[in-house]
Amino acid sequence: MELTSETVVVITGASSGIGAAAARRFAREGVQVVLAARRRERLEAVAGEVRRLGGTPLVVPTDVTDPQECRRLIGRTVEHFGRLDVLLNNAGRGNLASVEETTPEQLWRIFAVNAFALWYVTAPALPIMKAQGRGHILVIASVAGKWGYPYNSAYVAAKHAAVGFVAALRAELIGTGVEATVVCPAAVDTEWGIATEGGPLGLLFEEAVRRSRQIARQRALPLAPLPKVLSADEIAERLVELVRHPPRTDVFTHAGTEELALLALRHRRMFEQQMLPFYLGAQQVYEEWRRDGRIPKAS
Numbered sequence: 701m702e703l704t705s706e707t708v709v710v711i712t713g714a715s716s717g718i719g720a721a722a723a724r725r726f727a728r729e730g731v732q733v734v735l736a737a738r739r740r741e742r743l744e745a746v747a748g749e750v751r752r753l754g755g756t757p758l759v760v761p762t763d764v765t766d767p768q769e770c771r772r773l774i775g776r777t778v779e780h781f782g783r784l785d786v787l788l789n790n791a792g793r794g795n796l797a798s799v800e801e802t803t804p805e806q807l808w809r810i811f812a813v814n815a816f817a818l819w820y821v822t823a824p825a826l827p828i829m830k831a832q833g834r835g836h837i838l839v840i841a842s843v844a845g846k847w848g849y850p851y852n853s854a855y856v857a858a859k860h861a862a863v864g865f866v867a868a869l870r871a872e873l874i875g876t877g878v879e880a881t882v883v884c885p886a887a888v889d890t891e892w893g894i895a896t897e898g899g900p901l902g903l904l905f906e907e908a909v910r911r912s913r914q915i916a917r918q919r920a921l922p923l924a925p926l927p928k929v930l931s932a933d934e935i936a937e938r939l940v941e942l943v944r945h946p947p948r949t950d951v952f953t954h955a956g957t958e959e960l961a962l963l964a965l966r967h968r969r970m971f972e973q974q975m976l977p978f979y980l981g982a983q984q985v986y987e988e989w990r991r992d993g994r995i996p997k998a999s
């Protein structure tokens with residue numbers, strides 16, 4: 701898709717991390733951006749940056765777990781700009797809990813933001829894009845939508861659902877001129893790792909990575925193949941490129957992750973063997989944190 705001053709891009713989760721970086725990066729292309737998330741002040745700060753880049757952003761505070769607010773977001777966009785070309789479904793949140801400690805409420809909330817919201821936001825956007833005969837729905841899932849991580853099963857399962865959502869959507873969009881793409885990043889340097897519900901999963905994983913090196917040495921195992929952390933700006937750069945040139949495949953942003961996803965698909969056990977030092981490290985840290993009370997026990 702060509703990006704011009706007429707192009708309208710809606711971004712959920714635009715108040716921080718990848719969403720905020722995408723807002724700035726798309727604004728640099730001279731397109732119109734619509735910024736959605738719950739924290740109004742943070743959205744206004746991002747809108748200020750977009751204005752300094754010459755843009756005229758529309759801020760629509762939205763909780764994407766509320767279907768009515770999602771319909772309002774799309775309605776306000778079309779009222780204001782008269783069209784909608786790109787929808788970046790980026791809002792998301794992780795969780796920290798073992799399978800047995802995941803409460804029904806946590807499971808619901810994590811699915812609501814990472815999976816159900818995809819229907820809530822995308823459904824009202826589709827008739828508009830189909831009538832235009834042009835549009836692109838992007839979903840930021842994760843490599844957690846392609847393989848497993850420990851102690852955040854609700855998030856991992858919801859991101860697998862996000863990958864499935866895009867696969868089904870693409871099958872419905874044949875011949876409409878509307879594209880749909882799922883993007884599967886590995887670790888990105890944002891607030892995600894400390895914003896996780898139930899405790900800071902990012903800090904647990906950082907400690908697990910440190911331990912995994914000792915464990916690998918002690919057991920004479922190779923280091924777990926953990927991808928390098930990228931910046932939100934690097935992901936945003938890729939997103940602009942994807943809108944310009946829609947890909948034919950699910951998108952992996954981090955070097956080596958597509959190969960790992962294929963390995964997990966074809967040889968699950970071999971994949972798990974490679975990850976073993978990391979999984980054992982995570983197990984040690986989780987158990988210590990549970991004993992120390994750093995992770996609350998499920999009631």
Ligand SMILES: NC(=O)c1ccc[n+]([C@@H]2O[C@H](COP(=O)([O-])OP(=O)(O)OC[C@H]3O[C@@H](n4cnc5c(N)ncnc54)[C@H](OP(=O)(O)O)[C@@H]3O)[C@@H](O)[C@H]2O)c1
Pocket residue numbers: 712713714715716717718719736737738739740742762763764765790791792793794813840841842843884885886887888889890891892893895932
């Ligand atoms: N960082 C990583 O390592 C990583 C890796 C793979 C995939 N991802 C995915 O990338 C996406 C962006 O995450 P990030 O890394 O940029 O993390 P982040 O900095 O924590 O940003 C998450 C965004 O989602 C928004 N959000 C959360 N709940 C929401 C709700 N109910 N309604 C509306 N907005 C909501 C937050 O805004 P408010 O709190 O203001 O609502 C925030 O803007 C997420 O889908 C995440 O799962 C991240």
